[in-house]
Amino acid sequence: MTIEPSSLQDHANRALAASLAERIDRPVVMVGMMGVGKTSVGRKLAQLLQLRFTDADEEIERAARMSVAEIFDGFGEPYFRDGERRVIARLMDEGPSVIATGGGAFVAEETRTLILQRGTAVWLDCDVPTLVERVTRKDTRPLLRGGDPAAIVTRLKAERERFYAEAPIKVISGGGPQGETVRRVLEAIEQWL
Numbered sequence: 524m525t526i527e528p529s530s531l532q533d534h535a536n537r538a539l540a541a542s543l544a545e546r547i548d549r550p551v552v553m554v555g556m557m558g559v560g561k562t563s564v565g566r567k568l569a570q571l572l573q574l575r576f577t578d579a580d581e582e583i584e585r586a587a588r589m590s591v592a593e594i595f596d597g598f599g600e601p602y603f604r605d606g607e608r609r610v611i612a613r614l615m616d617e618g619p620s621v622i623a624t625g626g627g628a629f630v631a632e633e634t635r636t637l638i639l640q641r642g643t644a645v646w647l648d649c650d651v652p653t654l655v656e657r658v659t660r661k662d663t664r665p666l667l668r669g670g671d672p673a674a675i676v677t678r679l680k681a682e683r684e685r686f687y688a689e690a691p692i693k694v695i696s697g698g699g700p701q702g703e704t705v706r707r708v709l710e711a712i713e714q715w716l
């Protein structure tokens with residue numbers, strides 16, 4: 524019988540998560556650039572920790588009954604940021620969970636303060652070419668419309684890094700398997716707790 528490396532990774536991650544789960548007493552909040560993998564890594568992390576997972580953008584869309592792009596188009600970015608802050612504030616009050624935030628959430632001062640005070644922020648980071656490759660797979664992000672995605676991602680990353688750096692935990696999401704990134708997040712949380 525051959526054992527796939529990914530299943531060994533899953534097994535190791537499950538063991539690590541089991542010992543961590545009972546020590547997590549506040550939301551774990553994934554922050555970082557669009558395309559870095561906050562939602563997919565966050566979802567996997569929640570599954571391992573047996574915590575609820577919420578994607579903040581999806582919650583905003585549900586509350587507004589509109590897509591993020593429709594909110595940007597119809598009401599503008601400040602209106603979106605306001606809704607984003609309110610949704611995240613509510614989620615932060617609902618006990619331990621894993622929350623994936625949109626790339627601009629942690630840049631907004633009030634939202635960042637909320638997350639830093641009531642949650643454990645994890646900055647997921649990776650290089651610009653990887654981000655560009657991932658964000659160009661779909662065309663739903665309003666901030667990427669009307670310009671060269673590579674130039675926009677490069678500029679936003681440079682502008683935003685100093686805010687993301689306020690997160691107490693930073694993990695690099697490399698080009699390898701997702702289980703590897705999840706392991707790094709689990710280990711980083713364990714060290715930080």
Ligand code: S3P
Binds near residue numbers: 624626627
């Ligand atoms: C944004 C990122 C998006 C979404 C909105 C604005 C940003 O979320 O919240 O389009 O300002 O970077 P993802 O990071 O999940 O793409």
